Amino acid sequence: MIFREVEDRDLIAQAGRGNVDAYNVLVSRWEKRVFNYLLRLVSNREDALDVSQEVFLKAYQNLPKLADPERFTAWLFRIAHNEAFSLLRRRRPESDLADVPRPSQSGNLLPIELSLAVESALRVLSEDQREAVLLKVYQGFKFDEMAEILGCPVSTVKSRLYTALDLLKSTLAPAVAGGRATFREGLRGES
Amino acid sequence: MSCTLNDQKPDWKAYALDELDPVARRQAEIHAAACAECHEEIASLRLTLNALSNLREEEIPRRIAFVSDKVFEPRWWQGLLRPSFAASFSAAGLIAAAILVHGFIRPMAPVPAPIDTAVLQRQMEQQIEKQVAARVRGDVSQQINEAVTKAVAQTEQREEQKTAAVLAATEKRYTEQRRADFATAAANYDMLSKQLTKMYAVNTGVGVR
Numbered sequence: 343m344i345f346r347e348v349e350d351r352d353l354i355a356q357a358g359r360g361n362v363d364a365y366n367v368l369v370s371r372w373e374k375r376v377f378n379y380l381l382r383l384v385s386n387r388e389d390a391l392d393v394s395q396e397v398f399l400k401a402y403q404n405l406p407k408l409a410d411p412e413r414f415t416a417w418l419f420r421i422a423h424n425e426a427f428s429l430l431r432r433r434r435p436e437s438d439l440a441d442v443p444r445p446s447q448s449g450n451l452l453p454i455e456l457s458l459a460v461e462s463a464l465r466v467l468s469e470d471q472r473e474a475v476l477l478k479v480y481q482g483f484k485f486d487e488m489a490e491i492l493g494c495p496v497s498t499v500k501s502r503l504y505t506a507l508d509l510l511k512s513t514l515a516p517a518v519a520g521g522r523a524t525f526r527e528g529l530r531g532e533s
Numbered sequence: 534m535s536c537t538l539n540d541q542k543p544d545w546k547a548y549a550l551d552e553l554d555p556v557a558r559r560q561a562e563i564h565a566a567a568c569a570e571c572h573e574e575i576a577s578l579r580l581t582l583n584a585l586s587n588l589r590e591e592e593i594p595r596r597i598a599f600v601s602d603k604v605f606e607p608r609w610w611q612g613l614l615r616p617s618f619a620a621s622f623s624a625a626g627l628i629a630a631a632i633l634v635h636g637f638i639r640p641m642a643p644v645p646a647p648i649d650t651a652v653l654q655r656q657m658e659q660q661i662e663k664q665v666a667a668r669v670r671g672d673v674s675q676q677i678n679e680a681v682t683k684a685v686a687q688t689e690q691r692e693e694q695k696t697a698a699v700l701a702a703t704e705k706r707y708t709e710q711r712r713a714d715f716a717t718a719a720a721n722y723d724m725l726s727k728q729l730t731k732m733y734a735v736n737t738g739v740g741v742r
Contacts, residue, residue, distance in 0.1 A: 374593050453587055464588075518584045
């Protein structure tokens with residue numbers, strides 16, 4: 343017997359017709375990605391969880407309006423983007439990025455230390471730049487999908503992302519310096 | 534060694550982010566193999582992206598409340614909003630709108646004033662006074678009605694008698710007049726008959742002496 347995994351588009355079609363179980367499967371498939379994206383954007387676990395909840399609720403309510411099920415992922419992240427920035431706008435007066443810790447200056451970091459260094463480096467970016475990195479590096483969207491999610495031209499997406507990469511490169515340089523020589527050797531070996 | 538392509542260098546960020554098409558990607562790789570500066574740039578970008586990939590993916594602290602949870606169950610009216618009910622809703626909406634419009638166009642019934650016990654008591658007293666007055670007026674009216682009825686009956690009787698007398702007198706006079714007319718007519722007939730006889734006799738000589 344051949345077991346075929348149910349495709350997202352089938353689940354979306356069923357959920358759009360009011361099948362709650364199909365939507366539950368969709369939620370379980372996407373909740374972790376959406377939560378992590380929101381967590382990096384809003385930098386607070388409880389807020390990220392609350393916003394995730396809102397995102398999936400709004401997605402359920404608006405699912406019948408989704409014309410093309412193939413666009414579900416971009417559409418879902420578009421909702422997440424809107425909800426996250428709605429929260430960020432509400433709490434902006436209280437935010438203070440000046441206190442964000444800088445990445446460690448050590449060149450040989452443990453994975454957990456490197457993870458914390460990346461987390462800190464991401465917080466140095468503006469919200470727009472950070473979101474561009476999150477969508478590209480962690481969610482794997484293409485430029486045109488990012489433009490759809492963010493509601494801006496591809497050129498703007500690239501501009502934000504490239505600026506962010508330059509900033510991250512310089513911010514993370516001390517943290518990754520230890521691995522640079524090894525990495526360079528590895529590249530030479532490949533070519 | 535600086536890159537020989539200068540401003541026409543490949544978009545290394547797009548390359549590192551896997552956004553170049555296969556042809557552009559191949560050309561970029563060929564160039565990078567021979568260009569130390571571009572080679573260094575790719576290495577730097579890959580290091581950064583590699584570092585970024587070390588970011589821990591967080592486990593979700595608790596599951597997202599599924600829509601099957603009670604709080605997310607569709608409301609009864611949301612079920613009614615599904616397309617199968619849309620046509621029925623449209624018709625019902627039109628009818629409801631028509632009823633509402635009709636209700637607004639019609640003159641409004643006066644809104645009853647709030648009940649005031651003092652006013653109510655005064656109204657009751659006025660009502661009682663009206664009923665008493667009506668009762669009193671009713672007795673007088675009855676007497677007047679009886680008197681008027683009696684007077685009318687008497688008047689009618691008198692009128693009938695007068696009419697009957699006038700009729701009788703008229704009929705009597707008419708009968709006498711007819712009799713007189715018959716008598717006059719008979720006399721005239723006799724006289725004319727005699728004159729004719731006399732004229733016949735004169736003309737014919739019959740019976741003339």
